[in-house]
Structures are given as structure tokens and as C-alpha cells.
Amino acid sequence: MSWELVSGLETHVELSTNTKIFCGCTTKFGGEPNTNCCPICIGLPGTLPKLNRQVVHYAIMAGLATHCTINNVSKMDRKNYVYPDLPKAYQISQYDKPLCEHGYIQLDNGRKIGITRIHIEEDAGKLVHEHGDTFVDYNRGGVPLIEIVSEPDIRSIAEAREYVEKLQMIMKHIGVSDCKMQEGSLRCDVNISVRPEGSNEFGTRTEIKNMNSFTNMEKAMAYEYDRQIDLLESGGKVTQETLRWNPDEGITTPMRGKEDAHDYRYFREPDLVTIYTTDEEIEAIRQELPELPDARIARYESDFGLPEADAQLLVKYRKIAEYFEAAGEGLANKKTVANFILGQIFRTLVTDEEKENGAVAIPPEYLHDLAKLLEDGKIKMNLAKTTLDKMLETGKPCTDFISEQDMGDIDEDTLRTICQSVVDNNPKAVADFKGGKDKAVKALIGQVMKQTRGKADGRKAEAMMVDMMNDME
Amino acid sequence: MVTREEIENIALLSKLFVAEEELDGLTKEMDQMIAFADTINQATDAGEEFDNINGLQNAFREDEVVPSYPQSEILKNRDGGVDGFFYVAKHK
Numbered sequence: 001m002s003w004e005l006v007s008g009l010e011t012h013v014e015l016s017t018n019t020k021i022f023c024g025c026t027t028k029f030g031g032e033p034n035t036n037c038c039p040i041c042i043g044l045p046g047t048l049p050k051l052n053r054q055v056v057h058y059a060i061m062a063g064l065a066t067h068c069t070i071n072n073v074s075k076m077d078r079k080n081y082v083y084p085d086l087p088k089a090y091q092i093s094q095y096d097k098p099l100c101e102h103g104y105i106q107l108d109n110g111r112k113i114g115i116t117r118i119h120i121e122e123d124a125g126k127l128v129h130e131h132g133d134t135f136v137d138y139n140r141g142g143v144p145l146i147e148i149v150s151e152p153d154i155r156s157i158a159e160a161r162e163y164v165e166k167l168q169m170i171m172k173h174i175g176v177s178d179c180k181m182q183e184g185s186l187r188c189d190v191n192i193s194v195r196p197e198g199s200n201e202f203g204t205r206t207e208i209k210n211m212n213s214f215t216n217m218e219k220a221m222a223y224e225y226d227r228q229i230d231l232l233e234s235g236g237k238v239t240q241e242t243l244r245w246n247p248d249e250g251i252t253t254p255m256r257g258k259e260d261a262h263d264y265r266y267f268r269e270p271d272l273v274t275i276y277t278t279d280e281e282i283e284a285i286r287q288e289l290p291e292l293p294d295a296r297i298a299r300y301e302s303d304f305g306l307p308e309a310d311a312q313l314l315v316k317y318r319k320i321a322e323y324f325e326a327a328g329e330g331l332a333n334k335k336t337v338a339n340f341i342l343g344q345i346f347r348t349l350v351t352d353e354e355k356e357n358g359a360v361a362i363p364p365e366y367l368h369d370l371a372k373l374l375e376d377g378k379i380k381m382n383l384a385k386t387t388l389d390k391m392l393e394t395g396k397p398c399t400d401f402i403s404e405q406d407m408g409d410i411d412e413d414t415l416r417t418i419c420q421s422v423v424d425n426n427p428k429a430v431a432d433f434k435g436g437k438d439k440a441v442k443a444l445i446g447q448v449m450k451q452t453r454g455k456a457d458g459r460k461a462e463a464m465m466v467d468m469m470n471d472m473e
Numbered sequence: 474m475v476t477r478e479e480i481e482n483i484a485l486l487s488k489l490f491v492a493e494e495e496l497d498g499l500t501k502e503m504d505q506m507i508a509f510a511d512t513i514n515q516a517t518d519a520g521e522e523f524d525n526i527n528g529l530q531n532a533f534r535e536d537e538v539v540p541s542y543p544q545s546e547i548l549k550n551r552d553g554g555v556d557g558f559f560y561v562a563k564h565k
Contacts (some may be wrong), residue, residue, distance in 0.1 A: 017536050024539030033557040036549045037553065038539075048542070082488045084561040089487075138547075262488055268533035272530040388528035 002197045005127065006205075007160055007190060007221065008152035011167055012145050014123065015058045021144035022049030022092065029183055033137035041142035043087030048271050051076070056099065056275060057254055058176040059120045060285050062146055063100025065170050068281045070446050074099045075118075076269040084136055085124040093121035093147075095266040097239070099275070105150075105166050106161050106294070114151030121145050140184075146176075152202065156220045161214055164188060169293045170358075173318050187212050188222060193238070194228045203228070204238040208245050208252055220245040220350035224252055231233040287386050296321060304334035314343055319358025326364035327371065337371050340388060346391050361392045370398040380439045385455030387428045409454050417446075419464045422447045423472075432471050441465060475504040 024039035040047045063070050066341055077095035085410055098119035127134055140388040154160045164219035168179040170343040179186040191203035208224060211217040223245075228238050232458060243252040274362060291299075293315050300311035315321045324341055345367075349355045360367075370388060373379045379387075379402060387401045394400070410418075422444050423430060432440035447463045480500050483493040491499065541547075544557055553560030 019534075019536050020540050024534070024537060025541045026538045032544065034547045034559065035544045035557070036541050037544075038542050042547060050534040053534050054536035056533070080486075084559075093541070128562075134561035135554060135556075136561060137558055263482070265486075272533050274524050278531050341489065 001233075002192045003232075004197045004199070005154075005156055005194055005221075005225050005389040006152050006202060007192045008150075008155040009150045009160065009172060009191070010189040010191075011148040011150075011164065012123075012187050013148065013179060013328065015144040015146060015170055016175065016177050017052055017054045017058065017144055017160060019052055020142035021052050021055050022142055025142065027143045029185075030299070031139055033135075033139060036139040041087075043089075044348065046053050049092060051272055052144060055120055056133065056277070057285065058144075059099045059118060059146050060277065060282065061091070061174050061289060062148070063103060063118050064146070064172060064282070064289060065130070065174050066100075066105060066118070066167075066288050067194065068100035068103030068115060068118060070277060071097060072277055072279070072282075073097060074275040074277070076195055076272045076275075077266050079121075079264045079266055079267050084134065085127050085141070087125070087138060087141065089289070090191065090402075092269050092272070094119035099277075105170075107159060107162050107166070109159075111153070111155075112141075113153045113158070113159070116149040116151055118146050118148050119278050121147060124314045126148055149268075152193075152205075154355050155352070157225075160221060163219060164214070164217070166293075169316060173293050174289055184212060184352045188225075190217060192221060194225060194232065199310060200213050203232075204240050206238065206241055206243050206252075209255060211245065216245055217249065219247070220252060222294070223250060227252065244321060272333065287358050300334075300338075304338070306327070306335060306338050310338050310342055314338060316360065317355045323358050323360060323364050327367040329368060329435060331371055331375055333371075333375055336374060339368065340367060340371065344385065344388050344392065347374045359416055362397075366391060372394070373398065373402070380454055380457060382449055382458065382468075386454060403456055408453055410457075415452075415456055415461060415466060416449055417463055418451050423465055423468050430469055430472070435471070442470075475500055475507055479503075 014027075019025060019026055020041055023038050025036045025038050025041055028036065034042075034077035040049060060070050070395065074094065074097045076092050078090040079093045080090045082089050090235050098117040100118035100119050101116065103115035103118070105115065105412055106112050123140050123143040123145050125136050125138040127136055129135075141313045150163065154163060159258045164186075168181075171177045171186075177185055188211040190208045190211055191205045192208065195201060206224060208220050208229070212218060224243070232237055242255045244255045245252055247283070270434055271389070294361075297308070297311045300306045300314065304311075306314075314324050320341065324334075327341070328337040329335060345360055346355070347360060349359060363469060367388075370391070374381065374384045383402065387398050390396075390401045391398060426444060429440045429443050433444075444465050445458055445462055448465075449458065477496050477500050480496055482493070483503075485507070501507060548557065548559070551559050552562060
């Protein structure tokens with residue numbers, strides 16, 4: 001029998017606010033343990049939370065960017081559980097009135113992955129386990145999160161990955177989170193079940209907690225998919241439970257025993273008042289949203305004639321997309337600019353982080369000026385490429401490397417004279433060419449380029465020299 | 474009616490130790506509290522709906538950093554722990 005994978009994700013995204021959700025402590029990552037704390041975020045009795053306006057704003061942005069309905073009336077609730085990373089013994093979250101509901105993310109294959117809800121809540125502190133002892137750092141406690149809950153619409157590991165990548169790209173694009181999985185600012189809980197291909201019923205699901213990298217998520221899902229199928233095919237049953245992925249052993253293990261079965265006893269948070277958002281406020285936030293990644297990719301394809309893959313690569317990093325648009329401003333041929341960025345410039349931005357930061361050695365205006373010279377036919381591609389390398393190396397504008405003499409075409413007679421002398425001075429290459437080695441002409445073109453400082457039209461030179469050589473005895 | 478099993482479960486979730494001989498008393502007390510809440514539920518003409526007795530809504534704070542407490546203050550009441558961390562006491 002063949003089995004279908006069914007999966008839904010709960011994605012936690014840390015919001016890029018300056019301060020925590022209920023107090024004015026900084027959200028900065030790192031720092032000495034328990035230094036970004038106050039009586040509110042370590043849950044001392046008698047303190048009162050006060051909701052950060054920006055958290056609501058960001059969550060609404062996230063909802064709008066994922067086609068959600070924004071609820072005009074929303075409230076906070078207490079989710080009760082006792083665990084040392086949660087100093088109040090309850091987490092302030094949202095239960096039955098989340099800020100956003102009923103959205104979706106569209107995958108490249110056209111399938112829509114439904115988003116059930118997006119709600120706001122506080123992060124827990126960080127536990128450090130050492131030699132059988134447990135220590136707590138509450139710096140992360142109270143950092144604002146949005147939890148994005150998907151419908152069980154995901155049907156493959158590849159779809160799960162694409163869904164998270166799209167979410168990540170959208171959240172980064174609209175600036176609500178940096179979504180760094182390695183720093184834990186984006187983490188996923190994966191719900192997964194299997195069912196016979198063609199069935200409409202859901203199987204019993206398990207939940208794998210806290211996936212903090214794509215690799216781990218894919219491996220854990222593959223393992224769990226196989227494990228559930230093996231269980232069912234050998235006549236067993238899947239138990240609904242929460243699992244932990246053990247990357248060292250490559251297995252999932254149950255996280256809590258039955259005695260800890262979920263019973264969060266949610267109730268309304270009495271210390272916080274209702275959140276009302278008017279339609280006008282929601283519209284104002286919608287107007288504020290930047291162009292979303294999918295729209296941007298589509299525009300690059302239709303307006304600029306970029307191939308889809310190139311458009312996706314540019315848009316993947318918001319700052320690179322902005323750089324591209326700034327450099328291409330006013331140019332007829334944006335494709336050249338895209339090629340410069342994806343080729344030579346990307347070679348200087350090795351890590352994802354460098355691309356993320358848009359840390360290009362030259363400002364977009366410099367690239368624009370170079371591309372403009374090329375577009376106006378003042379320089380040839382060869383010269384443009386070597387110049388760009390020099391610019392990236394030094395951070396200087398193209399005018400530092402291209403002189404007036406470099407610009408403009410070489411007239412036909414001059415080119416012919418140069419070609420003739422190159423042919424005359426390279427009997428070996430000529431002989432190779434005449435002996436059937438077509439490639440030999442490339443070496444000759446190289447010589448012509450060198451002598452003309454890259455100004456020559458390579459194709460014209462090639463045609464001339466081929467004619468010359470064919471005319472030779 | 475609140476049952477003994479419910480009390481045991483609540484104790485477990487709250488990580489509270491309840492001795493066997495305390496169970497009956499606690500069950501009775503909890504039952505009385507719930508019964509009191511039920512009295513409130515009987516009210517039928519509560520009038521206009523409201524969700525906050527003070528009529529407050531949208532009480533927000535601006536996203537501006539205020540200095541946190543010194544680490545020494547935060548850790549003042551900790552029991553054990555090293556290097557600025559709190560220590561999680563073990564169950565006896």
C-alpha cells in the first residue's frame with residue numbers, strides 16, 4: 001500500500017520589536033543571563049503586564065501578508081502549565097479570539113496551505129541542562145512571538161519546507177522578524193500523520209516539537225513518516241503524543257508521559273483589556289505593507305523579463321531586491337543588472353547573512369553607472385565585467401577604471417588592422433584553426449580584446465578573423 | 474460535582490503534593506467554590522454586556538526600551554545557581 005503524508009505546522013516567529021511584549025526590557029539576543037529582566041518578565045507577584053502596541057501592529061501586518069482576516073475584537077488568555085522556563089506558571093497567549101484567522105500561503109505548485117490562525121504570545125525563558133542540573137536564563141522570557149498555525153494541508157516534506165521558506169521570506173520582507181532559525185527566532189512544531197493514498201480520513205498524528213533548522217525538520221519528518229508506516233503495516237497503532245527530535249541518533253522520542261497530558265485550563269487574562277481594531281486601522285496597516293515577495297517576483301518576470309529562478313533569487317533577500325531596483329532605475333535592460341548581481345556580486349557575498357544584509361561593496365548608483373555605459377554602447381561587456389570586479393574589490397566607481405579612450409566603438413578599419421596583426425603574429429593558433437580546431441579562434445579574440453582594452457566587439461572580431469584565416473592558403 | 478479524581482489531577486498539573494487524607498476535604502471545599510460560581514451563572518438579566526468593568530480597552534504601551542533591573546537584583550532571591558543563572562531545584 002502506498003501512504004500519504006499529512007502535515008500541519010505551528011510556526012513560532014519572534015517579532016523584531018525593541019522591547020518585550022509586556023514590559024520595557026530589551027529583546028536583544030545574547031547578553032549575560034538574566035540581565036534583560038525586570039519584575040514583570042520574571043513573574044514577580046503584584047506586577048502587571050502592559051501590552052506593547054507594536055506587537056499588535058506587527059501581528060496584524062503578518063496576518064494581512066498571509067491573506068488572513070483580522071479580527072476587530074481580540075483578547076489575551078492565560079495558558080496554565082508548570083515548567084521552570086515559565087516563571088508565572090502560565091503563559092499569556094490567545095485562545096479563542098486570536099488577532100488573525102483564515103489565511104493561506106500559496107506554494108509554487110499552486111496549492112494553498114491554509115493558515116488557521118495567527119496569535120500573539122510571550123516566549124518562555126531558556127533552560128540550560130548541565131551535568132544533570134537545570135539552569136534558567138529569563139532574557140528570552142516575555143519576548144513577543146506570533147504563532148502561525150497551519151491547516152493540515154501539507155502533503156510532502158518538500159511542501160513543508162517550501163511553506164516555511166515562504167513564511168520566512170514574507171515575515172522578513174515585511175520586517176516583522178529576522179526569522180533566524182539558528183538563533184531560534186523562527187521555530188516549528190510539526191504535526192504529522194499518514195493515511196492510505198486516496199483516503200479522506202486523517203490518521204492519528206504525532207507532534208514533533210521545536211524544529212530549529214530545515215535539515216532537522218526534513219530528517220525528523222522523514223523518520224516519523226517511516227516510523228508511522230512501519231507501525232501501521234505491522235498491525236500496530238500510532239499513539240497521539242508529543243515527540244522530541246534527537247539529531248544525534250536520528251530518531252524521535254516521546255517528550256512527556258501521560259501524566260502530563262495537556263490540560264492548559266485556559267481562561268481570560270484578567271490583567272489585560274480587550275484589543276479592538278477598527279477596519280480603518282486595519283486598512284491603514286494594509287497600505288503600509290511593502291510589496292510582497294510573490295508579487296515582486298511576478299513583476300520582475302513580467303516587467304523586466306527576468307527568468308523565474310533569477311527573480312526568486314533576487315527577492316529572497318529583501319535588501320538585494322532593493323539594491324537591484326535602485327541600480328536598475330531608469331535602465332531599459334534590467335536583466336544585465338540582475339546578471340551582474342547574481343553573478344559577480346553574489347560571488348563576493350558568500351554567506352546567507354551577507355546577502356541578507358545586502359552588504360555589497362559598492363552602492364547601487366555605481367552599478368547603475370556601469371550598466372548605463374554598457375546600455376548606451378559606450379563600453380563592451382568584457383570591459384564592464386573586468387571593471388565591475390575592480391569596483392567590487394576597491395569600492396570605487398567605474399569612472400576610476402574606465403577612461404574616455406576606453407569608451408566608444410573602435411572603427412571598423414582600426415579593428416581590421418588589429419585583427420590582421422593578431423592573425424599574422426599567431427601562426428600556431430591559425431594553424432590549429434585551419435586544422436579544424438574551431439576553439440583556436442577564442443585565443444585570438446582574447447588577444448584582440450587585450451589590445452583594444454576590451455573595447456572591441458567580440459563577435460565582429462571573430463567574424464573578421466575567421467574570414468581572414470579562411471582566405472589564407 | 475467535583476470528584477476526588479479531579480482534585481488529584483489538578484494537584485498533579487499544579488505540581489502540588491496532596492496527602493491521601495487531605496483529598497476528601499479539598500474535594501468538598503472545591504465543590505463549594507464551584508457551586509458559588511454556579512450561583513452567579515444563574516443570573517439571567519445581567520444587562521448590557523461588557524468585557525471590562527472599568528470600560529477600558531486598548532491599553533497599550535509604546536515600544537520603548539526602559540532599563541532592566543541589575544542582574545544582582547533579579548537574582549537576589551535565587552536558591553543555588555551559578556554564573557548569573559537561576560537553578561531549578563530538584564524534586565525530593
